[in-house]
Amino acid sequence: MGSTIFIKKKKMKKLIILLFIPFISFTQYQNIDYDKRISSIYWMVNGVERNALVYIPKKELLINVPLIFVWHGHGGSAEKFIKRFPVHKLWKEAIVVFPQGVNSKSPWDIKAEKTGWQFQIGDYKDRDIKFFDTMYTYFSNAFPIDDERVYCTGSSNGGTFTYILLQLRPKVFAAAAPAITANIGLENIHEMSLPPIPIFHTSGKKENSFTKQKKLVNYIIKDKKAEYVGYWNDNILAEYYKSDNGNLVWFKHNDGHRWRTKDTALIVDFFKKINNKISSK
Numbered sequence: 001m002g003s004t005i006f007i008k009k010k011k012m013k014k015l016i017i018l019l020f021i022p023f024i025s026f027t028q029y030q031n032i033d034y035d036k037r038i039s040s041i042y043w044m045v046n047g048v049e050r051n052a053l054v055y056i057p058k059k060e061l062l063i064n065v066p067l068i069f070v071w072h073g074h075g076g077s078a079e080k081f082i083k084r085f086p087v088h089k090l091w092k093e094a095i096v097v098f099p100q101g102v103n104s105k106s107p108w109d110i111k112a113e114k115t116g117w118q119f120q121i122g123d124y125k126d127r128d129i130k131f132f133d134t135m136y137t138y139f140s141n142a143f144p145i146d147d148e149r150v151y152c153t154g155s156s157n158g159g160t161f162t163y164i165l166l167q168l169r170p171k172v173f174a175a176a177a178p179a180i181t182a183n184i185g186l187e188n189i190h191e192m193s194l195p196p197i198p199i200f201h202t203s204g205k206k207e208n209s210f211t212k213q214k215k216l217v218n219y220i221i222k223d224k225k226a227e228y229v230g231y232w233n234d235n236i237l238a239e240y241y242k243s244d245n246g247n248l249v250w251f252k253h254n255d256g257h258r259w260r261t262k263d264t265a266l267i268v269d270f271f272k273k274i275n276n277k278i279s280s281k
Contacts, residue, residue, distance in 0.1 A: 038082075043134050048102070050131050053078045055088035055096040056143075066094035066149040067139055068271070069132070071158030073259075074106050074116035084261050085155065090268040095143060097135060101128075106157070117154075117161035121168065128161060129168055136172065151271045153177035155259040159202075163192070170195035175246075175274045177267040180204055180257050181213060194223065196245035200270045203250070207257035217250050224248060233269070 037058075042051040057065065068091070072081035078098040082088070088096040104116035104124070117128045139145055152173050154162040159181035166176055173195070179202035199220065203213045220226075226241035232249045241248040249270060253260060 037088075041138075043131075043138070045131050045134050046127065048127070050100070050102070050134070051078075052097050052099040052135065053082050054098070055082075055094075057093055057095065061093050063144055064146040064149075065143055066091065066151065066271075067136075067143075067145045068094050068096045068151045068153070069135075070096060070098050071117060071152075071154030071161050072098070072101060073154075073156030073158050074101075074104065074109065075114035076101070076155075076158075077115065081155070084259055085153075085264050086261070087153075087264060087268055090265055091272065094149075095139060095145070097139070099131065099135065101157075104157075116157045118164065119157065119160060121164055126168070129165070132165060132169070149174055149274075151175055151177070151274075153179065153200075153267055155179045156181065156257065163194070166194050166197075167192060173197060175199065175271055177202070177270060179259055179263075179267075180207060181209070181216070192219065192223075194220065196224070198246045198248070198270070198274055200249045200251065200267055202259075202263065202267075203252050204255045204257055205252050206255060209257065217248075220248055233266075235266070238266070 037055055039054045039056055040051065041054050042049055044050075056062075068087055070081065070085055070087055072078060078100040082098045085098075088094070101115040101117050103112045103114065104118065105112040106114075106116065106119065118124050118126065136150075140147075150173055152162050152165055153176065154160075156179075159178035162176055162178040163181065166173065170193075175198040177200040181201075201213070201217055201220070203210055203217075207213075221241055224241070224243040224245040226243035226245075226248050229240050229242045232238040232240035232251075235251070237253060238249050238251040241250070251263070251266060253263065
């Protein structure tokens with residue numbers, strides 16, 4: 001069965017859209033500020049209200065639009081992360097989605113008092129995968145998305161969730177950029193099955209999980225049969241590995257477990273340089 005969309009316009013450019021999908025239904029409220037270009041969108045996913053902050057380009061730019069998902073870390077929020085990870089300011093032609101997590105357990109938050117994403121495949125019955133599916137379906141139907149330019153990035157818990165998405169939705173993304181991935185959820189690295197797409201992995205040399213991230217990157221290098229060819233973009237902090245199964249950049253900054261806003265430009269540049277030929281390998 002296909003989706004049915006009902007659109008009702010209200011004053012102040014406010015839209016209420018009802019979208020019904022088999023097994024997953026959601027109500028979407030869209031409040032677009034055409035000056036700031038940031039929208040708050042809400043969905044009902046399996047009976048739970050979920051939301052995201054979304055940057056939508058000018059109408060004249062909505063042709064074959066790139067789509068980027070940006071996932072905050074455990075204890076973070078879309079509102080804070082859109083300021084720390086301003087992808088939308090660096091790629092104004094793309095739709096950029098900053099999803100908001102919900103309360104989630106972690107070893108340092110056993111009462112689930114903070115927001116985040118599932119750390120493992122199957123956690124919370126893959127509620128966040130279903131959230132992604134709902135959003136992706138919506139944006140694919142509502143905008144002229146370029147299916148060959150869909151990207152995913154995230155920090156800490158959001159970086160780990162990026163790897164989960166790559167495994168469970170391997171045909172969706174042209175490239176991915178997990179950053180300072182949390183050391184949870186990646187214990188069974190040898191069981192990971194990643195798609196043959198370019199990956200930009202960011203690590204902080206001083207973070208506690210650096211050793212595990214090194215293990216992860218080494219696994220990816222081996223899995224891709226990648227060959228070290230030097231520095232990416234002449235950046236001495238970015239090791240570049242070339243592969244027919246998707247190139248890999250391992251960017252290692254000299255700080256700890258935190259996302260550095262200034263490094264956002266590196267990820268955006270990486271995504272922009274991924275052409276359709278490379279993405280399909």
